[in-house]
Amino acid sequence: MLKFRDYSIKKKLTLMNMVVSAATLLLACTAFGAYELITFRSDVVRSASIQAQIVGANSASALLFNDAKSAVNTLSALKAAPNVLSGGIYTLADEPFAVYQRDAQEHIPPLPPMPAGQREEHWFAGRQLKLIRSVVFQGKLIGTVYILCDLQEMYDRIVRYAGIVAAVLSVSLMAAFLLLTTFQRAATRPILQLAETARIVSREKNYSVRAPSTDSHDEVGLLIEAFNEMLVQIQKSDAALQTSQEELEQRVAQRTAELDATNKELEAFTYSVAHDLRAPLRHIQGFSNLLMESSGPQLEPGAQKHLQRIDEGTQQMGRLIDDLLSLARIGRQEPRLQATGLNSLVQEVLRDLKTETEGRDIQWQVGDLPFVDCDPGLMKQVFYNLLSNAAKYTRPRKPAVIDIGQVSVEGQVVNFVRDNGVGFNMKYAPKLFGVFQRLHRKEDFEGTGVGLATVQRIIHKHGGRIWAEAEIDKGATFFFSLAAQKNG
Amino acid sequence: MTTMHHEEIEILLVEDDPLDLEMTLRALQGDHVNNRIEVARDGEEALDFLLRRGPHSGRSPESQPKLVLLDLKLPKIDGLEVLREIRAMPETRTIPVVVLTSSAEQRDIVETYKLGVNSYIQKPVDSAQFRQTVKAAGFYWLVVNRPPLVQA
Amino acid sequence: MRHPAWRRLSRQIHLAAMTFGVALFGTYNLSAQAQKVTEYQVKAAYLANFGRFAEWPASVAVDKSESFNICVLGQDPFGADLDAAVAGETIGHTHVLAKRISRPQDAVDCRILFISSSEASQWKEILVALRTLSVLTVSDIPQFTRRGGIIQFLLDGNRVRFDINLAATERVGVKLSSELLKLAVTVSRSQ
Numbered sequence: 124m125l126k127f128r129d130y131s132i133k134k135k136l137t138l139m140n141m142v143v144s145a146a147t148l149l150l151a152c153t154a155f156g157a158y159e160l161i162t163f164r165s166d167v168v169r170s171a172s173i174q175a176q177i178v179g180a181n182s183a184s185a186l187l188f189n190d191a192k193s194a195v196n197t198l199s200a201l202k203a204a205p206n207v208l209s210g211g212i213y214t215l216a217d218e219p220f221a222v223y224q225r226d227a228q229e230h231i232p233p234l235p236p237m238p239a240g241q242r243e244e245h246w247f248a249g250r251q252l253k254l255i256r257s258v259v260f261q262g263k264l265i266g267t268v269y270i271l272c273d274l275q276e277m278y279d280r281i282v283r284y285a286g287i288v289a290a291v292l293s294v295s296l297m298a299a300f301l302l303l304t305t306f307q308r309a310a311t312r313p314i315l316q317l318a319e320t321a322r323i324v325s326r327e328k329n330y331s332v333r334a335p336s337t338d339s340h341d342e343v344g345l346l347i348e349a350f351n352e353m354l355v356q357i358q359k360s361d362a363a364l365q366t367s368q369e370e371l372e373q374r375v376a377q378r379t380a381e382l383d384a385t386n387k388e389l390e391a392f393t394y395s396v397a398h399d400l401r402a403p404l405r406h407i408q409g410f411s412n413l414l415m416e417s418s419g420p421q422l423e424p425g426a427q428k429h430l431q432r433i434d435e436g437t438q439q440m441g442r443l444i445d446d447l448l449s450l451a452r453i454g455r456q457e458p459r460l461q462a463t464g465l466n467s468l469v470q471e472v473l474r475d476l477k478t479e480t481e482g483r484d485i486q487w488q489v490g491d492l493p494f495v496d497c498d499p500g501l502m503k504q505v506f507y508n509l510l511s512n513a514a515k516y517t518r519p520r521k522p523a524v525i526d527i528g529q530v531s532v533e534g535q536v537v538n539f540v541r542d543n544g545v546g547f548n549m550k551y552a553p554k555l556f557g558v559f560q561r562l563h564r565k566e567d568f569e570g571t572g573v574g575l576a577t578v579q580r581i582i583h584k585h586g587g588r589i590w591a592e593a594e595i596d597k598g599a600t601f602f603f604s605l606a607a608q609k610n611g
Numbered sequence: 612m613t614t615m616h617h618e619e620i621e622i623l624l625v626e627d628d629p630l631d632l633e634m635t636l637r638a639l640q641g642d643h644v645n646n647r648i649e650v651a652r653d654g655e656e657a658l659d660f661l662l663r664r665g666p667h668s669g670r671s672p673e674s675q676p677k678l679v680l681l682d683l684k685l686p687k688i689d690g691l692e693v694l695r696e697i698r699a700m701p702e703t704r705t706i707p708v709v710v711l712t713s714s715a716e717q718r719d720i721v722e723t724y725k726l727g728v729n730s731y732i733q734k735p736v737d738s739a740q741f742r743q744t745v746k747a748a749g750f751y752w753l754v755v756n757r758p759p760l761v762q763a
Numbered sequence: 764m765r766h767p768a769w770r771r772l773s774r775q776i777h778l779a780a781m782t783f784g785v786a787l788f789g790t791y792n793l794s795a796q797a798q799k800v801t802e803y804q805v806k807a808a809y810l811a812n813f814g815r816f817a818e819w820p821a822s823v824a825v826d827k828s829e830s831f832n833i834c835v836l837g838q839d840p841f842g843a844d845l846d847a848a849v850a851g852e853t854i855g856h857t858h859v860l861a862k863r864i865s866r867p868q869d870a871v872d873c874r875i876l877f878i879s880s881s882e883a884s885q886w887k888e889i890l891v892a893l894r895t896l897s898v899l900t901v902s903d904i905p906q907f908t909r910r911g912g913i914i915q916f917l918l919d920g921n922r923v924r925f926d927i928n929l930a931a932t933e934r935v936g937v938k939l940s941s942e943l944l945k946l947a948v949t950v951s952r953s954q
Contacts, residue, residue, distance in 0.1 A: 184942035187812045189805070189922060193946050261815055261854075401713050401736050406630040409738030413637070441736045 132314055136307045137300070144299040145292065152288040159284060163277050167206075168245050171254040174204060175243075175268040179258035182212050186220065186258060186266045194221030201225075206276045208251065212258070213267040220266065235269075250274045313337040317347055330358040393451035397444045404444070408437040439571075446573035449504070450558070453577055458498035458584050465492035465506075465538065468499060469527055472506045480514050484521050490528030493536055495605050501581045508574040509540045509601055515568055516544035516599070532602075541600040546593040555591055578603075621647040621753060623676040625657040625693065626711075627685050634738070635680070635711070638745035649676065654688025657681070658696055661703050675706055678752045681728075683712040683719060691722055698727045705759045707752055711745070805923045806916055807841045807848035810875055810901060813914060814854045816943035819874065819897050820936040826855050832872055834862040836889065837879030867892035878902040878912070886910055897936045901925075908951055913937070917948055924948050 130138065178197055185194035194212050201207045201223050210223040235246070235253065245254040252274055258266040313335070320334040333351045337344045411433045419427060469489055495502075510525065517523030526541035547555070547562045554560045556579040559572040582589040586606030593599035622639065626632045632650065639648060651657035659665040661679070663672065679697070683690035690710065697703045709730040710723050720731050732748055735741045810833050814825075825831055831854045835841065841848075841861075849859040862873065867889040870876050876898045882889060883904045890911050893900065900912045907915035908928035913935070915926040927947040932939050944950050 181942070184812075184816060184940070184946055187815070188809060188925075188943075188946045190924075190946045398713055402628060402631060402734075405734065405736050405738055405741060406634070408736075409634045409741060410630070412738050438737070444736075 132311050133307060136311060137303050140303050140307075141296060141300060145296055148292050148295055149288075152292065156281075156284055156288065160281065163280065164247070167252055167272060167274065167277060168254065170204075171207070171245070171252060171270045171272050172243060172256060174201060174207065175210075175254055175256035175270050178210065178212065178270075179256055179266070179268045180260075182221065182268075183258060183260035183265060186212065186214070187260065191221050195223070197221070198223035201270070204272075206273045208271045208273045210271065211269045213269060215264065215266060217267065247274070250278065310343075313339070313343050313347060317343075317350060321350070324354065330354055330361055390451065390454075393448065397448040397451070400444050401441070404437050404440055408434060408441075411437070439569075443571050443573070446571045446577070450573050450577045450580065453501065453504070453580050453584070456498075456501070456584075458501055458581075460496040460498060460585075462494055463497050463499045463502065464494050465502065468503045468506050469510075471503060472510050475507065476511060476514060479511065483514070483518070483523065485514060485517070485523045485525060488524065488526045488528075490526075492527070492529055492538060497585055497605055498581075501584070505578045505581050505603070506540075508578045512574060513540055513542035513544065513599075515570070516546075516563075517542050518544075518568075520544060530602075532604075535604055537602050537604045539600050539602045541598065543598040546595045546597050546599045548595055549593060552591060552593075556589070619647065619674055620649045620676045621678065622749070623649045623651060623657065623660060623679045625651045625654070625680065625685065625690065626682045627652055628682075631682075631734070634741060635745055638742040639749045652686075654685045654690065654693045657685075657693050658688065661697060661706070662700060672702060675703065677707065677758050678749075679706055679708045680711050680748075681708055683710060683714060683723075691719075691726065694723060694726045694728060707756065707758055709748060709752060711748070801844065802918075802923060803841050804844045804848070806903070807845040809916075809923065809925070810845070810877060811849050811852055811854075811859055813875055813899060813901065813943070814859065816940040817874075817899055818938040818940070823897050825857050825874070828857055828872070830860045831855075831857045831874050832860050832862050833875045833877070834864050834870055834873035835877045835879060836864050836867060836870065836882055838881035839863055840879060841877075870896055870898050873898050875899045875901060878904060878907075880904050886912075893935075899935070899937055900931070908949075913939075914947075919948065926951070 127135070127138075178201065181197040181200075182194040185191065185197065198210050198212060198221050201210045202225070205225070207223075208225050211219050212221040214220050235244075235255065242257045242259065243255070245252060247253075250273065252272040253269070254272065255267050255269045257264050258268055317334045320332055323332055324330060333354060334347045336347050336351065411430055415427070415430050415434075419430070422430070466489065469492065473487060473489075510527075513525045514523065517525065520543055524543045527539070529536055529538050531537070545563070545568075551562050554562065556575045557572075558576040560576075561570060561572040563570075579589055582603050582605070587604045589601065589603040591599055591601045624632070624635060624639075626635060636648065636650075649660060651660055657679075660667045660670070661675070663670045681690045681693060685693070690712070694708060694710075697706065697708060707729045708727075709732060710719075710728050711732050711734060712719070713734050715733045723731055730748070730752075732744060735744055814831055814833070819825055833845065833849060835845065839845070845861045849861045852859040864870055864873070864876075867876075870893060873896075876893070878886065878889060878900060880903060886904065886907075887910075890900075899914065900907075901914040901916070902912050903916035904910075904912070908926045908931070911928070911931055911934075913928050913931045915928075917924045917926060925947055926949040927939060927944060929939070929944070929950055929952045
């Protein structure tokens with residue numbers, strides 16, 4: 124059963140109007156009916172009283188001259204009133220003087236007493252009205268008239284009235300209904316159209332539709348105007364939004380293009396710089412070697428040493444250029460992810476490091492490493508850098524223990540490379556991954572300060588994290604995780 | 612100018628950088644100056660020599676060098692273009708060409724091989740290694756490798 | 764004159780009184796079983812009542828008179844009954860008085876004149892004498908209305924009834940109400 128409030132406006136209006144109409148009609152009819160009922164009684168009484176009066180007046184002489192026949196004649200006029208069952212003229216002694224009966228079987232009742240001094244008295248008994256009226260002729264009481272009325276008519280009238288009320292009610296309600304359905308359309312059509320429009324707007328997100336406007340200046344008309352106005356505003360701001368969105372996208376595209384261009388420039392720049400730096404480096408080195416070869420023996424040891432320094436310097440520069448170049452290359456590279464077994468990468472790197480670590484006592488402890496989605500080339504570089512670092516900084520140790528494995532930290536898989544090397548002061552940890560940042564002296568441990576920066580860049584490109592923990596003289600551990608590396 | 616048989620050019624060295632040039636020559640010849648290396652300082656000179664144009668129009672068609680050492684970064688006409696032209700002409704098509712350049716870019720490597728280069732060598736930064744590489748290359752291509760005889 | 768059948772009549776009237784009430788004015792408190800009503804009591808009442816159903820010409824309007832006189836000419840058959848009947852009665856606001864007169868000329872201030880049957884033989888002369896007067900003539904002389912009288916008492920069984928001569932009323936200028944007329948046995952319009 125639908126609740127009233129869920130009915131359509133049309134239904135609501137119709138229902139309300141019908142109820143109101145019915146109530147009004149019913150009330151009116153009831154009021155009239157009641158009035159009729161009440162007045163009917165008094166009407167009946169009055170008409171009976173009048174009849175009695177007329178009869179009385181006309182039979183005054185009959186009473187005075189004892190002419191019962193004349194009195195009967197007069198009474199018989201009551202025949203004209205079909206609701207009069209019987210009537211009688213009574214003498215002062217309350218004896219029946221003349222009687223009238225509508226139907227033969229009706230018996231003549233005795234005269235009910237009337238209080239002294241009263242001209243008229245009437246009683247309602249069941250379906251009958253009994254009325255007595257004094258016959259007064261020229262101020263003197265000469266007799267009494269008694270009339271017995273049948274009120275069946277009244278009840279018939281009531282029933283008839285009720286029937287009429289019912290009929291009128293139904294006809295009126297039907298008419299009301301018909302009229303309503305015609306007229307309410309005029310009132311509800313704009314609302315329904317508005318509702319439909321709103322539905323379309325919300326369903327299709329189409330703000331160009333408009334609710335059809337009405338000519339009426341009532342609240343509905345205002346509502347429609349306001350609604351349309353609102354749509355205009357929405358359209359405008361939507362368009363503005365669109366425009367600004369397009370602008371933004373344009374700007375973003377522009378910036379991206381700029382960024383790309385810049386990147387490319389940078390890339391080209393870095394590349395050509397590194398490249399173009401190589402040739403003179405080669406020359407410096409080459410000719411200083413030639414000098415060494417050709418005139419070396421003739422030089423004093425100091426001068427020879429200078430030449431040596433020149434050679435070392437150029438070598439260092441060569442390494443720097445190589446490292447910078449590789450860092451730049453990684454910067455512009457997007458990792459091409461594929462499922463890779465980290466253990467196989469580690470094994471490759473260990474092979475590559477074999478020559479470097481020739482003759483050294485290194486214990487490589489390689490644990491089970493996971494399979495991850497990563498760029499194998501780049502990850503290999505990571506391991507190369509980390510492992511060569513570990514090897515480098517464990518040079519004073521015999522044996523050097525280098526641990527490679529995975530551990531679970533807060534539900535995430537983290538790989539680590541641990542060594543028992545010289546470690547570093549955690550105070551300088553923030554500088555660890557900076558470009559050209561070194562935490563050790565060059566003469567103690569060679570290096571360019573680019574290795575870890577490269578590693579960090581690669582890890583970040585994979586969406587991962589890298590950090591280190593160390594203690595001076597105890598060793599260092601480098602932890603790293605890659606994006607979406609979860610347990611299991 | 613007529614070229615004597617015993618002055619046959621064995622190597623055409625195409626190199627624009629003077630220092631690189633000197634180092635390469637030293638590597639190839641040691642301390643002995645050798646006439647058998649023709650030097651071209653740019654792509655135009657290289658083509659002029661190989662195709663016997665301009666100042667080299669008097670060269671005999673039978674005497675083509677056994678090896679062309681070609682740098683890629685050259686003024687006027689760059690190495691890639693030179694290589695393309697060499698490989699386009701029937702009389703120079705079969706001459707062994709070895710690219711000797713600082714670039715290690717894959718695109719350069721691929722392009723040169725597409726054009727039919729015989730070998731691609733990156734100039735080592737380290738001078739000692741440079742000398743070694745050039746010497747070895749020269750030895751291989753002049754001694755070990757058997758060049759085709761030029762069909763006139 | 765009392766008939767020998769009077770007894771029978773009296774009884775019948777008594778009967779009538781038991782079954783029909785006769786409305787009498789004022790002091791008369793008739794209880795049907797208790798009272799016997801005589802013929803002349805009834806007629807006396809009628810006399811008084813005739814006045815209520817008649818209208819005199821404006822010149823002699825009832826309410827201008829001191830009294831409404833009901834006169835008896837000749838031998839008075841009513842006796843005290845007439846006086847009793849009119850005692851305290853008013854017609855309009857005028858008191859009703861009963862008078863006895865001996866000569867018709869004395870009927871000048873009479874409204875209703877009952878001519879006793881004793882004057883039957885002189886009726887013609889009485890009529891002439893009353894010509895100028897507006898007097899309602901009532902009698903139980905036989906053929907009274909035929910001979911120019913206005914109201915004639917009749918006896919119908921045990922009931923007192925009357926005839927009316929309408930032409931005679933026109934002659935004296937008295938109008939009689941149709942209420943009265945309808946009660947008359949005969950209403951003659953001639954003579």
